[in-house]
Amino acid sequence: MREFDLVIVGGGPAGMAAAVSAKEHGLENIVILERDSELGGILNQCIHNGFGLHTFKEELTGPEYAERYAVKVREMGIPVETDTMVLDISADRVVTILNRGRGVEEIKAKSVILAMGCRERPRGALNIPGYRPQGVYTAGTAQKLVNCEGYVPGKEVVILGSGDIGLIMARRMSLEGAHVAAVAELMPYSSGLKRNIVQCLDDYGIPLLLSHTVVDIKGKEKLEGVVIAQVDEKNAPIAGTEQFYPCDTLLLSCGLIPENELSKNCGVEIDPRTNGPVVDEGLETSIDGVFACGNVLHVHDLVDFVSEEAARAGESAAAFVKRGCTADDTAAIKVIPQNGVRYTVPAQIHTADLLGDVHIRFRVTGVFKNCEIVIKAGETELLRRKSRILVPSEMLDIIIKKDRLAGVSEDITAAIEEV
Amino acid sequence: MYDVIIIGGGVTGCAAAAELAKYRLSVCLVEKESDVCEGTSKANSAIVHAGFDAEPGTLKAKLNVRGNAMMAELSQKLDFAFRNNGAMVLCFEDSQLSDLEKLKEKGEKNGVPDLTIISGDKARALEPKLSAEVKYALLAPTSGIVCPFEMTLAFAENAYANGVEFRLSTEVTGIEKSADGWCVKTDKGEILGSYVFNCAGVYADKIAEMAGIRDFSITPRKGEYMLMDKDAGGTVSRTIFQLPTKMGKGVLVTPTVHGNLLVGPTAENIDDKENTATTSQGLAEVRSKSALSVDGLPFNKVITSFTGLRAVGDTHDFIIGEAADGFFNAAGIESPGLTSAPAIAEMLRELLSKKTDLVPKDGHIDTRKGVVHFAALSREEQNALIAREPAYGNIVCRCETVTEGEILDAISRPLGATTLDGVKRRTRAGMGRCQAGFCSPKTILLLKEKLGCGIGDIRKNGREEVKDDA
Numbered sequence: 049m050r051e052f053d054l055v056i057v058g059g060g061p062a063g064m065a066a067a068v069s070a071k072e073h074g075l076e077n078i079v080i081l082e083r084d085s086e087l088g089g090i091l092n093q094c095i096h097n098g099f100g101l102h103t104f105k106e107e108l109t110g111p112e113y114a115e116r117y118a119v120k121v122r123e124m125g126i127p128v129e130t131d132t133m134v135l136d137i138s139a140d141r142v143v144t145i146l147n148r149g150r151g152v153e154e155i156k157a158k159s160v161i162l163a164m165g166c167r168e169r170p171r172g173a174l175n176i177p178g179y180r181p182q183g184v185y186t187a188g189t190a191q192k193l194v195n196c197e198g199y200v201p202g203k204e205v206v207i208l209g210s211g212d213i214g215l216i217m218a219r220r221m222s223l224e225g226a227h228v229a230a231v232a233e234l235m236p237y238s239s240g241l242k243r244n245i246v247q248c249l250d251d252y253g254i255p256l257l258l259s260h261t262v263v264d265i266k267g268k269e270k271l272e273g274v275v276i277a278q279v280d281e282k283n284a285p286i287a288g289t290e291q292f293y294p295c296d297t298l299l300l301s302c303g304l305i306p307e308n309e310l311s312k313n314c315g316v317e318i319d320p321r322t323n324g325p326v327v328d329e330g331l332e333t334s335i336d337g338v339f340a341c342g343n344v345l346h347v348h349d350l351v352d353f354v355s356e357e358a359a360r361a362g363e364s365a366a367a368f369v370k371r372g373c374t375a376d377d378t379a380a381i382k383v384i385p386q387n388g389v390r391y392t393v394p395a396q397i398h399t400a401d402l403l404g405d406v407h408i409r410f411r412v413t414g415v416f417k418n419c420e421i422v423i424k425a426g427e428t429e430l431l432r433r434k435s436r437i438l439v440p441s442e443m444l445d446i447i448i449k450k451d452r453l454a455g456v457s458e459d460i461t462a463a464i465e466e467v
Numbered sequence: 468m469y470d471v472i473i474i475g476g477g478v479t480g481c482a483a484a485a486e487l488a489k490y491r492l493s494v495c496l497v498e499k500e501s502d503v504c505e506g507t508s509k510a511n512s513a514i515v516h517a518g519f520d521a522e523p524g525t526l527k528a529k530l531n532v533r534g535n536a537m538m539a540e541l542s543q544k545l546d547f548a549f550r551n552n553g554a555m556v557l558c559f560e561d562s563q564l565s566d567l568e569k570l571k572e573k574g575e576k577n578g579v580p581d582l583t584i585i586s587g588d589k590a591r592a593l594e595p596k597l598s599a600e601v602k603y604a605l606l607a608p609t610s611g612i613v614c615p616f617e618m619t620l621a622f623a624e625n626a627y628a629n630g631v632e633f634r635l636s637t638e639v640t641g642i643e644k645s646a647d648g649w650c651v652k653t654d655k656g657e658i659l660g661s662y663v664f665n666c667a668g669v670y671a672d673k674i675a676e677m678a679g680i681r682d683f684s685i686t687p688r689k690g691e692y693m694l695m696d697k698d699a700g701g702t703v704s705r706t707i708f709q710l711p712t713k714m715g716k717g718v719l720v721t722p723t724v725h726g727n728l729l730v731g732p733t734a735e736n737i738d739d740k741e742n743t744a745t746t747s748q749g750l751a752e753v754r755s756k757s758a759l760s761v762d763g764l765p766f767n768k769v770i771t772s773f774t775g776l777r778a779v780g781d782t783h784d785f786i787i788g789e790a791a792d793g794f795f796n797a798a799g800i801e802s803p804g805l806t807s808a809p810a811i812a813e814m815l816r817e818l819l820s821k822k823t824d825l826v827p828k829d830g831h832i833d834t835r836k837g838v839v840h841f842a843a844l845s846r847e848e849q850n851a852l853i854a855r856e857p858a859y860g861n862i863v864c865r866c867e868t869v870t871e872g873e874i875l876d877a878i879s880r881p882l883g884a885t886t887l888d889g890v891k892r893r894t895r896a897g898m899g900r901c902q903a904g905f906c907s908p909k910t911i912l913l914l915k916e917k918l919g920c921g922i923g924d925i926r927k928n929g930r931e932e933v934k935d936d937a
Contacts, residue, residue, distance in 0.1 A: 083862065133862040148860035151850040170902035172694070172771030177745045180773065182927035186904040193908055199922040268741055269929035285747075309866075 051156040053077040053369045054362075055143050057134045057310065058163035060089020062342025064117035065355040066161045067126045069362030075369060079155075080121065080128045081145060087121065087128060088114030089165055090188070091351065093195045096216055098243070102352035113351060137162075137314040139335050158373050159337045159365040162311055162325065163358065166343040168213070169303040176208075178265030181272075187213040187301040191220065200224045202297030206274050207231040208262045210238040210245070212349060212441075214301020219248035221297075228252070229293050232260040232276050234283055237415050239303070239441050241349055262298070263290060271296050304347045314338065321391040322346040328380060329397040329406045330364030331357065336375040339365050346393050346409070349443055353409070363403060376401065381425070381459050388412050388419070388464030390440070399456045406453055408446045410462055412438045420465045421446065426458030438464065469495045469632075471819070472651050472660035474639055474674055476503035478615065478808040479797050480666035481622035485545075486812035488629035489833075490825040495658060496623075496631055497651065499638035501931045502889045503882065504619035506668045508805065509892065510692070510743065510775030512719060512732065514706055515611035516803040517554060519574025519582060520716060526785040526814075528577040531803040533810035535609055541809055545625055546837040547617035548724040554610030554706040555590060557760055559600045566710055567605050574607070581608050594703050596761050610706055614724050615805055616892035617837060620882070622808070625835040627881045629828070634658070635882075636931040639667075642677040648793055649678070662793045662822065664815055669740045669778045671786075671798035680790045685799060687740050687776040688715070690732025691749035696768040696900050700726040707760050715777075716802065718756035720764070725867075725895065730757040730764065732775065743774040770900050777801040787814055793822065838876050838893050842868035863913070864906040866899025874910060878917040885918060887911065888928035 053075045056063045059082030067080050086092070091099070094110025101107060104116065121128060129147065136144040141157040168186035183202060185193070191213060193199045205221050207214045210233040218228045231249060236259050238245055249256050257276065263285045264275035278289035306324040308316070317326045317334035324345040325333040332339050341361035342354045378400035383392045392410045408423065416438040423431040423446060430452055438444070446462070471487055473480045476498030484496050498505070515538050521527035542549035558567050567584055574582045583606050590604035591597045597604075627633060634655070641652035648661035667674040672685040695702075706721035714734040721729050733749045750772055758764055780786045780799020785807070790796045795818055797811055804811075819825065841849060841859055852872070853860040859872030877884045877893035884890040887897065890910050897903030897910065911925045918924075 083865070131861065133865070135868070146849075146853075146860055146862060148853065148857040151853040151860060152846055167901045168904050170770065170900075170904055172902050173769060175693075175747075175750055175769060175772060177747045177750060177772075179744045182929075185907075189904045189907060193911075193922070197908060197912070197922060263747065265744075268743065269927075 049154055049156050052079050053158045054161065054365050055155065055157035056080045056161045056163055057137070057143070058082065058089065058165060058344070059084070059087040059128060059130070060163060060165050060342065061091055061114065061117065061351050061354045062165070062344070062358040063089070063161070063163035064114070064121050065358035066163055066341055066362035066365070068117065068120045068124060069359035070366045071124050071126055073363045073366035075366045078126050080126060081132045081134055082128060082130045083133045085130050087118040087130070093188070093192045094216070095195045096220070099351050102350065103355055117355070134310060137310050137338070139315045141337055158369045159339065161361050161365055162333070162338065162340040162344050163342050164307045164310065164344045166304040166306045166347055168300070169305055171300055174300065174302055176262050176265060179268050181265065181267040181270050183267070183271030183296050184265065184298045184300070187211070187217045187299045190297070190299050191217055194220055194224060200226060202226060202295070204229065204295045205297045205299060206262070206276070206293050206295045207299045207301060209233060209300055209302035210240045210256060211301035211303065212240040212244050214299060215240045215244040215248040217299055217301070218254050219252060222252045222254070226297070228254045229295060230255045230257050230276065232257045232262060234259070234261045234279060237439060241441055261285065265298065271298060274298055304343065306344045306347060308344060311340070311344070319391060319395060322393065326395045327393060329394045330367070330403060331361040331394070332364060332368070332376070337368055337373055346391070349441060353443060353445060357407070360407070367403060379457070381456060383408060383460045383462065385410060386461045386463035388414070388416055389462045392462050397453065397460065399453050402450045402453060405450050406448045408448060408462060410444055411440050412444070412464055413440065415439050416464050416466060418467050420467060422463050422465050423448065424461050425456045428458070430460070468648070469493045469658065469660040471495070471662045471664060472497060472649065472658055473664045473666055474651070475666035475668055476500070476623065476633070476635070477506050477508040477666065477668050478504070478619040478622065478805055479800050479811055480664070481619050481626060482808040482812035483664055483666055483797065483815050484626035484631045485622040485629070486816045487819070488626045488631050489828060489831050491828050492825070494626070494631045495634060495660065496626070497634045497637050497639055497653060497658065499636070500929060501636045501885055502928070503623045504616050504892060505928065507776055507778055508615055508619045510773050511615060511690070511777070511802070511805055512721065512729065513613055513615045513723060513805070514719070514721065515549065515613050516806045517574065517607040517610040518577050518579045518803070519570055519605070519607060520711055521577060521803070523573060523576035526787055527803060527807070530785065530807035530810040530814065532578045533813070534803070534807040535611070537809045538611060538613065538806070542613070544833055545621035545835045547621045548614040549611055550724050551609065551611040552705055552722065554607045554708060555594065556605040556607070556708045556710060557590070557597070557601045558603050558710050559759065561602050563710055564603050567603050570710070571605055579607065579609060582606070594705060594707065596702050596763065597707070598760060598762050600759070612706065612721060612724050613805065618805070620893060621835050621837060623882055624880070625832070628832050628835065633882055639674060639677070642674070662795065662819060664795050664797060666797045668800065669776050671778060671796065675790060675796055675798065678791055678794050680794070680796070682790070683786050683798060684781050686736050686779045686781070687742070688779045688801065689735045689737050689742065689749070690775045690777060691745050691753055691772065692729060692731030692775070693750060693753055693766070693769045693772045695728040695730070695765060696770050697726045699728040699765045699768045702728050702764065703761060709756070709760060718753060720757050720761045736779070740776065743776060745772045745774050749774070771902055785811070787811060789818055795819070838873050838880070841870045841873055863909045864896035864899065866901050866905070867895040869894045869896040869906070871913065874913050875917065878914060885914070886926045886928050887914070890914065
């Protein structure tokens with residue numbers, strides 16, 4: 049059985065950054081397993097720009113951003129096995145993989161980093177009534193068809209959900225000559241970034257219908273149109289507001305789901321709020337030596353945050369292997385999301401042996417204006433930060449200095465206080 | 468000139484084709500869609516019913532029990548997924564015990580073995596998630612579950628292997644008596660045959676009408692369903708029914724052979740034979756009624772919803788018989804039609820044998836091998852397969868672990884898939900929790916390559932488009 053110090057599942061931005069960091073922190077025997085035929089993951093289909101402002105201080109396209117890391121991976125001599133699917137990860141870190149050349153193979157890992165990314169919520173999970181014709185795509189699937197296969201699925205488009213991929217695709221479809229009639233969003237606010245609303249909808253005159261949803265899909269074999277209705281405060285459609293939009297394409301951008309089937313089979317504890325693993329400050333899951341980062345952990349809006357997070361996972365995995373693959377048995381305090389905070393990553397912190405400053409990442413439960421983010425350990429305030437506006441579409445990243453946390457024994461709370 | 472023309476490529480027509488293919492007959496099956504299993508057969512509860520529902524003495528009763536008894540062996544020979552998981556019929560009032568007893572008596576009259584009535588507590592001991600409101604349950608150990616797509620395809624492929632000709636994307640537009648049989652007119656020309664089997668599902672009345680037979684009508688009865696993630700598949704192990712009503716067997720909760728959880732159907736008689744749309748009211752009804760049987764159903768794990776149309780005849784029984792000289796109906800095949808399909812096929816063959824001598828065919832192949840399911844193989848078998856054909860080492864559908872090899876097989880085999888749904892029904896690619904978001908671009912490319920067309924020509928399902936040359 050082949051053995052590795054670190055097996056990284058997924059060669060997207062998270063997997064690549066984790067590999068680079070692990071190598072930098074002294075691990076030699078690393079492998080990245082990627083199911084596609086090249087590194088880059090979903091970035092390869094994101095041909096728009098706007099990536100890398102934090103990491104590289106410049107605006108790159110998705111493939112360019114991916115290439116920066118792929119070059120590092122190559123230059124550092126980190127082995128990559130592409131066209132390789134991971135079928136199973138056991139709790140004792142035996143990883144079962146499949147590829148054309150080697151068939152099904154088991155490999156042994158001293159540590160594992162989960163970097164599988166996420167998938168899109170499909171139409172079925174949204175319970176949209178109506179027919180099931182051709183012409184209904186998740187936004188990412190359409191993005192792949194348009195950007196990678198050069199096939200534009202339709203001419204008259206409606207988009208449900210204002211997630212970032214949906215907004216990006218509104219612009220892409222417009223640039224490809226299609227007409228985007230509207231973007232309907234169930235919530236009273238968009239789940240996409242402000243800049244995307246401006247650059248992808250406003251600039252193209254595409255209306256964003258907040259508090260609206262698709263209530264019927266027409267057309268038996270091919271999509272003929274959708275019925276959009278306004279919804280009330282409980283998200284229930286309001287009778288009499290229905291409007292028919294003829295279209296041949298409906299794109300869905302209604303949320304991303306971390307892809308944790310492998311994690312679950314491995315026995316990794318999953319947080320029902322993030323649908324990602326419960327991790328500590330080193331991004332270690334409930335299974336010793338198994339770490340998680342990127343969209344498999346919680347859905348990010350910026351790839352720069354993914355890379356930074358993944359680098360910490362790589363550092364932690366290196367530390368785990370170097371200390372002899374023993375579990376961190378020191379006491380952990382909890383990080384508890386409170387008023388206005390939907391979840392936190394990490395969910396717990398081992399304050400006795402911190403590798404560095406601790407990032408607490410979270411999303412808010414709704415739109416908050418003129419408010420303060422308050423982080424406490426017991427009754428002691430660790431941080432209070434004013435904010436003009438907080439929205440659920442933007443992940444927040446709060447850094448608590450290592451020395452503020454060292455030895456803290458009371459649970460930490462994260463909350464939004466309205467001023 | 469064929470001996471027999473079968474109209475309809477659903478489970479009834481395909482089972483009949485496989486049955487007739489055992490004899491020295493020339494048989495042609497005509498189907499308006501581009502694939503078999505595109506109507507009622509693809510959207511139903513997928514239950515192999517024990518047979519206690521039907522009124523004793525009816526064809527439904529007889530053919531259901533017979534079909535049930537045939538299923539295990541057939542599933543082995545023709546390689547389709549079947550599991551004898553047992554069923555329960557629940558009642559929620561002490562006063563309904565007598566109804567349950569009547570159902571049991573009916574079942575016994577129909578020849579259903581091993582029916583027992585158990586207390587609510589005993590039922591919950593067997594199925595811990597059952598509602599505390601359950602007072603009694605009828606336990607039917609011979610009930611089962613099946614993959615309706617695989618079953619229909621298995622019959623079709625076996626029939627094809629034994630010489631039945633399939634004319635897909637061919638719609639029957641008229642039927643006339645000819646000198647020595649029947650002339651079936653289609654949008655692709657006329658087909659002549661000595662005998663016609665009408666297995667046209669919700670359209671069976673229209674087909675019969677074309678042949679001048681107007682003594683029955685078929686009402687589509689809409690049934691809406693929700694299918695849940697495999698995470699929820701273990702919620703119950705048996706098929707859980709509620710006491711039946713005159714509109715059918717009520718809303719059930721059942722595992723599927725592939726490990727998902729299925730809840731539904733509603734029952735609404737409609738006029739439109741094409742109306743397979745789901746509705747918010749229908750799905751709400753499925754939710755509320757199924758929740759009576761089983762506690763804590765995880766409706767946040769729904770991965771898709773769909774509507775099937777049962778072909779309900781106005782005689783309240785299957786309509787099977789010779790309706791005009793050499794014109795046979797197999798109509799009104801609503802539930803338990805899937806279970807009964809092999810028995811209906813036998814009955815049609817019996818009827819035909821009264822008209823013409825049926826001589827067994829030499830070299831008839833009585834087995835069929837379906838698309839290999841890579842995920843179900845042992846490690847050794849997987850590696851042997853990949854060594855022989857490396858395409859089995861490439862996963863295309865991650866949710867259901869379906870390989871490129873399986874998809875290529877599904878496209879290339881006889882009566883192979885030409886649409887995304889065709890691939891899905893043969894391999895399960897796209898049937899998992901992401902509902903084809905990940906695999907459909909890859910499957911489209913494989914279809915395009917194999918069929919030699921453009922991406923834009925790859926359809927999700929339905930009829931082939933007639934290309935406008937102008």
